Amino acid sequence: SWGYGKDDGPSAWHTHYPAAKGSRQSPIDIIPDEARRDSSLRPIFLGYDRCTSLNIANNGHSVVVEFDDSDDRSVIQGGPLEHPYRLKQFHFHWGGKGCEGSEHTVAGVGYASELHLVHWNGYKYKTFEEASTAPDGLAVLGIFLELGDDHRWLPMITDALYMVKFKGSAIDFKGFNPKCLLPSSLHYWTYLGSLTTPPLHESVIWIVLKEPIVVSDKQLGMFRMLQFNSEEENQRTRMENNFRPPQPLKDRIVRSSN
Ligand SMILES: NS(=O)(=O)c1ccc(O)c(NC(=O)NCCc2ccccn2)c1
Numbered sequence: 001s002w003g004y005g006k007d008d009g010p011s012a013w014h015t016h017y018p019a020a021k022g023s024r025q026s027p028i029d030i031i032p033d034e035a036r037r038d039s040s041l042r043p044i045f046l047g048y049d050r051c052t053s054l055n056i057a058n059n060g061h062s063v064v065v066e067f068d069d070s071d072d073r074s075v076i077q078g079g080p081l082e083h084p085y086r087l088k089q090f091h092f093h094w095g096g097k098g099c100e101g102s103e104h105t106v107a108g109v110g111y112a113s114e115l116h117l118v119h120w121n122g123y124k125y126k127t128f129e130e131a132s133t134a135p136d137g138l139a140v141l142g143i144f145l146e147l148g149d150d151h152r153w154l155p156m157i158t159d160a161l162y163m164v165k166f167k168g169s170a171i172d173f174k175g176f177n178p179k180c181l182l183p184s185s186l187h188y189w190t191y192l193g194s195l196t197t198p199p200l201h202e203s204v205i206w207i208v209l210k211e212p213i214v215v216s217d218k219q220l221g222m223f224r225m226l227q228f229n230s231e232e233e234n235q236r237t238r239m240e241n242n243f244r245p246p247q248p249l250k251d252r253i254v255r256s257s258n
C-alpha cells in the first residue's frame, strides 16, 4: 500500500489514487496577503465539552486518537459550516529532526508539525465513510505546532506513545478533551480541499487556525519513537516525515476570518 517513502510516497500516490491530480487537493501553501477577508464568516465554535475520546492507535501512517461519534456530543460548528460536524478522530503529521513537518505552509514557510481534528457531517450523512466521499462531508481543523517551550498538556499524548509504538497497536484513551490543544485565538483561513492521505477524497472543508501552538523539540521528538511497521515486520522504519507537500491551488480562493 501507500506510504511516505521514496517509492510509495506522495509523488507515487497518483498511480493508485487518481484523485491525487484533482482540482481541489490538499494541503496548499496559504498566502495570507492573497486570502479574501470575508465578514460573512462566523466564529468557530468547538463543543468538545462532554468528551468522548475512546482510544489512541498507530495506524501505520500516524498516531490517531479516536472518538465516539454516535451523536453530537463533540462537534465543530460555525465558521464556514452550515451544520455541526461530529469529531471522529485527531492525528498529527511531523518531520524528521530539525526538518519541517507541517502539511499546509504559510507564505512558503512550514511548521514543525500539524494537528488535524477530523469531523464529519452527521446532519446529512449516516456514516463517516459515506461523508468522506461527499464534497461537504468532512471538516478538518488544522493547527500548526511550532517549536519552543514545553506544551503543558501534550504529555498526556506523548506519555502514551510508547504503548502504540508499532502499526496496529491501540490502547484505551478515555476522557481526553482536545480543547487543551487549541491556541488562544480561533482566527482561521478556510478553503475547499481534500484528504491529505490516500484515498485523497475531495470532501474536506479545511479550517486552518492562524495561531500555532508551541511544543518543545523534546516533546515532538517523542513522536519519532513510533514506527511505520508492525512488531512482526523485520524492516524497522521510524515514523517521521509523514506529511504531503503543498498541492496546486488551481481555481480556488482562500478566505480569512476577521
Ligand atoms: N490528513 S487528513 O486530511 O486530515 C485525513 C482525515 C481523515 C482521513 O480518513 C484521512 N485519510 C484516511 O483515513 N486514509 C485511510 C488510511 C488512513 C490514513 C491515515 C490515517 C487513518 N487512516 C486523512
Ligand SMILES: [Zn+2]
Pocket: 091, 092, 093, 116, 196
Ligand atoms: Zn492529517
